[in-house]
Amino acid sequence: MISNKAKKQIDAWVVKYPEGHQSSAVMEALKIVQAENDNRLTSDTIQAVADYLAMPGIAAAEVATFYENYNHKPVGKHTIRFCHNISCMLNGSDELITHLENKLGVKTGEVTPDGLINVKKVECLGACVGAPMFQIGDQYYENLTADKIDEIVDGLK
Amino acid sequence: MADIEIEIDGNSINAKAGEMLITVTDREGISVPRFCYHKKLSIAANCRMCLVDVEGAPKPQPACSTPIADGMKIHTQNEKAKASQKAVMEFLLINHPLDCPICDQGGECELQDVAMDYGSDVSRFTEGKRIVADSDIGALIQTDMTRCIHCTRCVRFGAEVAGIMEMGGTGRGEDMKIEPFLTEGIQSELSGNMIDVCPVGALTSKPFRYELRSWQMNAVSNVARHDLVGSNIITQTYKGKVKRIVAKDNESINETWISDRDRFSYEGLSHENRLLSPQIKVEGTWKEVEWNVALDFAIRGLANNVINTHQSDKLGALASNTATLEEFHLLQKILREIGSENIDHRLNVKNLDHAISLESNIKLLGLEGIDHALVIGSNLRLEQPMISHRLRKANLSGASIDVINAMAFDFNYRLNSENIISPNQTAATLAGVLKSVLGNAHIEVPDYLVDIEVSDIAMQLADKLSQSNNSVIVLGEHIVNNPQASSIANLVSEIAQHTDSTTLNVSATANSMAANMAGFVPGKDGLDVNAMLAADLKAYILLDVYPQYDFHHSVQAVEALSSDDTFVISLNSFKDDAVAQYSDVLLPIASFYETSGSHVNVEGEVQSFAAAVNAPSDTKPAWKVLKVLADLLELPGFHYADSAQVTSEIMHQSHKQHAHNESIDVKVKRGINVIWQKSPYAVDVLSRHATSLQATNIGQINSASMNKATAKKLEVALGDEYLGVPVAINEAVANNCVFVNANHSTGVQS
Secondary structure (H helix, E strand, O other): OOOHHHHHHHHHHHOOOOOOOHHHHHHHHHHHHHHOOOOOOOHHHHHHHHHHOOOOHHHHHHHHHHOOOOOOOOOOOEEEEEEOOHHHHHOOHHHHHHHHHHHHOOOOOOEOOOOOEEEEEEOOOOOHHHOOOEEEOOEEEOOOOHHHHHHHHHOOO | OOEEEEEEOOEEEEEEOOOEHHHHHHHHOOOOOOOOOOOOOOOOOOOOOOEEEEOOOOOOEEHHHOEOOOOOEEEOOOHHHHHHHHHHHHHHHOOOOOOHHHOOOOOOOHHHHHHHHHOOOOOOOOOOOOOOOOOOOOOOEEEOHHHOOOOOHHHHHHHHHHOOOOEEEEOOHHHOEEEEOOOOOOOOOOOOHHHHHOOOOOEEEOOOOOOOOHHHOEEEEEEOOOOOOOOEEEEEEEOOEEEEEEEOOEOOOOEOOOOHHHHHHHHHHHOOOEOOOOEEEEOOEEEEOOHHHHHHHHHHHHHHHHHOOOOHHHEEEEEOOOOOHHHHHHHHHHHHHHOOOOEEOOOOOOOHHHOOOOOOOOOHHHHOOOOEEEEEOOOHHHHOHHHHHHHHHHHHOOOEEEEEEOEOOOOOOOOOEEEEOOHHHHHHHHHHHHHHHHHHOOOOOOHHHHOOOOOHHHHHHHHHHHHOOOEEEEEEHHHOOOOOHHHHHHHHHHHHHHHOOEEEEEOOOOOHHHHHHOOOOOOOOOOOHHHHHHOOOOEEEEEOOOHHHHOOOHHHHHHHHHOOOOEEEEEEOEOOHHHHHHOOEEEEEOOOOOOOEEEEOOOOOEEEEOOOOOOOOOOEOHHHHHHHHHHHOOOOOOOOOOHHHHHHHHHHOOOOOOOOOOOOOOOOOOOOEEEEEEOHHHOOHHHHOOHHHHOOOOOOOOEEEEOHHHHHHHOOOOOOEEOOEEEEEOOOEOOOEEEEEEOOOOOOOO
16 A cells, blocks of 8 residues: 555654654655555555554544645646635636636546546635746646636646 | 632632643532533643633633633633623534434533523524534444534544544534544444533434433433443433433542443343243243242242252352342352352353452552553453553553453553463463562572573563552453463462562452352352252252353253253343253343342442332342242241342351462463453343444454464364354464354353
């Protein structure tokens, strides 16, 4: 369930916490395990992380369901994290999200049939200066327009 | 901590610095509303209901998490406090459904009560309420999670008291839910307490669902007889039936918790399998008769078979460990008046020449204060839940716990060491511990220890005991049929003596302490149970005995009791085929909670209780049946008006000690050992008939566990049965050992 490579990465986090508090590494561990499992967590992977850190499964599940960064449903190869918070909203993010949904043929939260893209509405990503904006991977795309979105999405492979 | 003075609502009050405000208000009887605060759980301060006004603080403070300081002025009733409490109440009610009329918590609901005091009569919210899907968490607890107010008491109970975090808060904000992670059902043996701590109707008793309102029932204090603790309970009854059981506070016995076995076993009382009318066997067929006919038949049988023929030594009495102190006393008194010493309750012991004799000299409360424990031969958590709970508390405050078992069990605390040792080597290991302990104390080693090699394990166990100031050695049920049981007990006694340890003997459970106290053991020249079965007795009086569960030698027992010229009087609360086969008279007796009596717990505390309900139908409390039997036999000294007079007679008599085997055998034995245990919810006849308990994960435990090597030797594999119990291959079992946990009768025990 957890690869040896992932275990090594988790161990590197575990040693940062005091003896007997290895469960403090749960957030990073979930992130690492999510990354190597199609970018999503299941009950099994959450339990595996909990077992590895010697903590109750439910305690890991509490963390995994609390934070937005953990996915519990299948996601695409690329997740478009579309900001719909106040600045982006005032600058037309709602219309742009609808445009994006129409272009992809799927709603927010769904994955395109080719498994390439899904859209997720998120709260402020701290780039109001370039609103409306979204994030793909580690990259911010700002001052979006319908044309710009088409160009970016067409470029995703 | 220093005494300080604070002012609450204008009255000055002395308290200790650093105490939480709510502790002080509770002590002083000042009412502060709360949901998440529970005196036995950690402080969460997440419901905010206990907000009070502290002078100088800009905002209202939660009383549960505000430590007091000298000169603090607190207002619990002023406008600011009231306004905050009302605001929180309104907030909590936004999403709480208005389904009180169909909610089982109605009438005993903390939310309902507090809403009466602090709620508004009209809601300002017109928005839809949120709905939360329920999770099926097993046969004991009903969930209605839409009612949940997220106090997290159940979560904290699991994590802190039960030691298994099963419930948790998932999601966040409006989407937060209290739920278990995986839906395999709750595993804890203390899970029912979550019902008690839940302040609303989110977690309620499943067997009690839609039955009654709390105000319709009578509440009678009682004592649970399933284990050695004698947890205090409240039996709630309606029209002569026990409808529900809840915990009763008793800090020195069960604090405020009870085990699921104590809480849910009452269901068995109304099982269709109850024996409800007296019966006699005439020419091989059973006939229902009046009590006087049955008793007369019983008396004539005794007269013909033993009394008139002057062979009173051919009469035997056997009782199950669940009988009351008074019942044990009366039955042994009848036997001794007739002139027989053949009396025994240790039906599950294979060889009584090696019976365990070890005193318990520590209080339950004292267990919390120990700094080290050595547990030998016990799956404590499931066998003696409340004792295990005390050890867990000690462990959490720093005590180390070593275990010697024949199999690895789930302990809900961190063990210092878990030593899986074959039963054949238990005595030798303890001999090593003793030798090492004596070495530590520079005491000369007795002859029988000279050749013992001290293993590393033994040395470590010994060092721990020698170094600890307040250690306890717990001797458990799994040792009962160890071929060296008495030697093990004697070694424990020696080790304890030389390490200043206390001992706790949990090797015989239920009300066995009462049996010992009442002298329900063979007297001089009397036969023990196994000797009786071999001695071709002419008559028996059996008190609530179920041969296929209770006897170690169950096959021999049924055979001996079925003998044509043996007259058997059986007092039973439930029907049983084997009992019907060998008995000549069946006298229906009251079960738990239907009779008055006493339980004696492991610390020797005698707790008397009244009957919560009348004995159903034609059944009678066994103490009354025994008294009338004695009267009809014209035996002297049975003039009792109530069971309390029997109790006081026992208190005034000297307790008989039965002789015990003092020899110590430390040789490593050969062969395969079977540790035969009834599974935790099959220990007595009432639990076995409690449907919901049986449906739980613990109730379903039914396996003969052994490792691969042992299975190979016994020529069995997964899918086979061993002694009538499904084989489980488990490498956590010691070599040459089979650990059986059976939840059904098999008729085979060797």
